[in-house]
Amino acid sequence: MQAERFIIRGDLAAPTFLPWVARHLHRLGLHGQTRRESDACVELLVQGPPDLIDAMEMGVSLGPIEAWVETIERFRINGLPDG
Amino acid sequence: MPDWTPVALLRDLPPLVVMPVTVDGVDLALWRSASGRIAAWADRCPHRGMRLSHGFVRGEALSCIYHGWSYAQSGQCQRIPAHPDLEPPEAIRVPVHHATEAGGVIWVALDTVTTAPPALAGVQPLRSVTLDARFDPASAGLTESGGAWRGTLGGVAVAVLVQPLPDNRCALHVLAESKASPTDLVAASRGIETLRRQAEGVSA
Amino acid sequence: MTDPIRDEWYPVALVSQLGPEGRDTRLLGEPVRVAWQDGAIIVTSGGHTLPSQQRYGHVWACPGTPARPLFDIPEADQPGRRLVDVGLVRVKCSPLRAVENFLDIAHFPFVHTDILGAEPHTEVGKYDVAIREEVDEVWATKVHFYQPQAAKSAAGGITTEYMYRVPAPTVSILYKTCPPRPGEWDVITLFVQPLDEELCEVWPWMALFDDDTPMTDLIHFQQTIFLQDRSILENQLPHRLPLDPGMEIPTRADLTSIAYRRWLKRRGYTYGAQLVAA
Numbered sequence: 420m421q422a423e424r425f426i427i428r429g430d431l432a433a434p435t436f437l438p439w440v441a442r443h444l445h446r447l448g449l450h451g452q453t454r455r456e457s458d459a460c461v462e463l464l465v466q467g468p469p470d471l472i473d474a475m476e477m478g479v480s481l482g483p484i485e486a487w488v489e490t491i492e493r494f495r496i497n498g499l500p501d502g
Numbered sequence: 503m504p505d506w507t508p509v510a511l512l513r514d515l516p517p518l519v520v521m522p523v524t525v526d527g528v529d530l531a532l533w534r535s536a537s538g539r540i541a542a543w544a545d546r547c548p549h550r551g552m553r554l555s556h557g558f559v560r561g562e563a564l565s566c567i568y569h570g571w572s573y574a575q576s577g578q579c580q581r582i583p584a585h586p587d588l589e590p591p592e593a594i595r596v597p598v599h600h601a602t603e604a605g606g607v608i609w610v611a612l613d614t615v616t617t618a619p620p621a622l623a624g625v626q627p628l629r630s631v632t633l634d635a636r637f638d639p640a641s642a643g644l645t646e647s648g649g650a651w652r653g654t655l656g657g658v659a660v661a662v663l664v665q666p667l668p669d670n671r672c673a674l675h676v677l678a679e680s681k682a683s684p685t686d687l688v689a690a691s692r693g694i695e696t697l698r699r700q701a702e703g704v705s706a
Numbered sequence: 707m708t709d710p711i712r713d714e715w716y717p718v719a720l721v722s723q724l725g726p727e728g729r730d731t732r733l734l735g736e737p738v739r740v741a742w743q744d745g746a747i748i749v750t751s752g753g754h755t756l757p758s759q760q761r762y763g764h765v766w767a768c769p770g771t772p773a774r775p776l777f778d779i780p781e782a783d784q785p786g787r788r789l790v791d792v793g794l795v796r797v798k799c800s801p802l803r804a805v806e807n808f809l810d811i812a813h814f815p816f817v818h819t820d821i822l823g824a825e826p827h828t829e830v831g832k833y834d835v836a837i838r839e840e841v842d843e844v845w846a847t848k849v850h851f852y853q854p855q856a857a858k859s860a861a862g863g864i865t866t867e868y869m870y871r872v873p874a875p876t877v878s879i880l881y882k883t884c885p886p887r888p889g890e891w892d893v894i895t896l897f898v899q900p901l902d903e904e905l906c907e908v909w910p911w912m913a914l915f916d917d918d919t920p921m922t923d924l925i926h927f928q929q930t931i932f933l934q935d936r937s938i939l940e941n942q943l944p945h946r947l948p949l950d951p952g953m954e955i956p957t958r959a960d961l962t963s964i965a966y967r968r969w970l971k972r973r974g975y976t977y978g979a980q981l982v983a984a
Contacts, residue, residue, distance in 0.1 A: 439952060442952065443952065446955060447955065470957065470958065473957065473958040474955065474956065474957040474958065477951075477956040477957060477958060477960060477961065477964050478951050478954075478955075478956055480964060480968060481949070481950070481951050481956075481964050481967055481968055481971070482950070483950050483952065483982075483983075484949055484950050484971070484981045484982060487971070487972065488968075
């Protein structure tokens with residue numbers, strides 16, 4: 420089990436993007452939280468087995484058709500914040 | 503809409519076999535484990551959409567033929583061969599429907615069931631046949647009784663179960679009276695062929 | 707405004723098998739004729755002559771205005787290689803799905819059992835994928851996989867190294883370890899002709915260092931592999947290649963597939979693609 424912070428950048432203004440990410444977390448059985456920084460940047464905190472966090476990156480990097488994910492930077496963190 | 507749809511005769515689905523079936527227009531993978539348990543699942547691997555009815559059964563699990571993802575009886579993924587160290591999460595699972603066997607017939611229900619499939623007494627499984635046409639049991643001289651269409655084929659008393667299929671096709675699962683002799687069964691089997699030709703000829 | 711789909715090059719015939727009667731076929735849903743005329747091959751559609759050329763054993767045509775020259779395979783001109791025209795396999799699938807499957811190694815133990823892969827050697831290690839901006843191509847490198855019989859010229863099991871390259875939306879080129887010639891790569895390509903969005907003809911072609919294996923064996927080996935793939939390709943749902951993976955579960959082993967789909971999405975190449983998850 421590990422926790423990571425994804426900094427997702429691209430053309431992310433579509434309102435479908437955050438719900439899509441939340442749905443994909445659920446599909447992988449991962450715990451996580453999303454926060455929109457701007458139309459071009461979304462933060463995702465995610466916790467789970469490393470192979471599934473990799474899978475989350477795979478899914479999000481393609482994402483819904485209305486969004487374009489340019490890059491995903493990943494950082495190890497100690498865990499998800501409470502709440 | 504009846505709760506249960508007949509999809510196959512049990513003897514056409516031996517252990518370790520998987521086959522495609524269709525219920526209410528929904529494609530399913532029907533399979534039987536080594537120990538004989540029957541399951542009917544959505545015919546689509548959650549990984550990349552390959553039909554699971556092309557997969558393979560090992561022990562009590564069904565695996566997708568494309569990348570070998572294997573799923574336990576509950577539908578839950580239990581192994582991803584490309585990532586052998588990963589314990590798949592409960593969230594990765596194939597939608598599972600109800601499947602059961604009664605009187606040598608396999609029945610499937612897509613949704614919650616409130617009744618048991620009809621128990622057909624006094625008959626033995628004969629064969630299943632797919633018709634490239636709709637089937638009107640009444641015009642074939644059959645009458646409904648006890649959850650099946652009853653009548654005679656080739657002089658033998660039979661019970662016929664109708665499984666509607668897409669594109670105006672259907673499958674008939676035919677059972678013959680228990681006391682029918684091998685000679686009777688051959689005659690009944692010929693009767694099924696005649697029935698098929700008539701049904702397909704009428705709609706052509 | 708140019709249409710990125712019409713402005714690509716597509717294979718429409720094998721030069722060595724184009725008889726005097728020519729070939730009537732389809733491209734992007736429209737009838738196309740490939741024919742000899744005064745010793746040259748011309749490609750016509752709807753009364754117009756399409757830009758065409760002969761390269762890598764095939765006739766290539768562009769339904770629109772070529773956006774760029776046909777991709778380069780330098781190995782095709784390297785002395786000592788045998789060039790193998792495998793011929794065509796028709797597949798009832800999206801042309802993009804045919805390419806995606808060609809980029810996949812994780813299916814080898816299950817689809818090409820005891821040829822390109824075998825259990826328990828199923829793990830897919832990490833490899834690198836990049837879009838090479840200067841040439842606008844997808845490249846996967848440092849791909850390693852255990853193979854019981856990697857090629858006709860391979861005697862036993864070996865760990866094979868691969869590189870995959872997508873230089874055009876319906877073309878993939880595979881470079882793989884060449885057992886008789888360490889340091890060189892065998893080249894195996896998949897040229898896909900999109901007949902329509904859910905039907906294609908696939909033209910595998912090879913440039914190999916292998917002087918010993920009879921040509922028919924080389925062709926049969928590749929045809930066997932591709933017929934095994936066809937049973938997969940004709941049974942995937944949805945029929946078109948999803949550019950939204952919301953109904954799928956890609957993992958790191960699918961990295962090349964994801965990179966290919968991202969590249970199609972960014973280029974607006976949607977012929978044979980499924981835009982919304984279904």
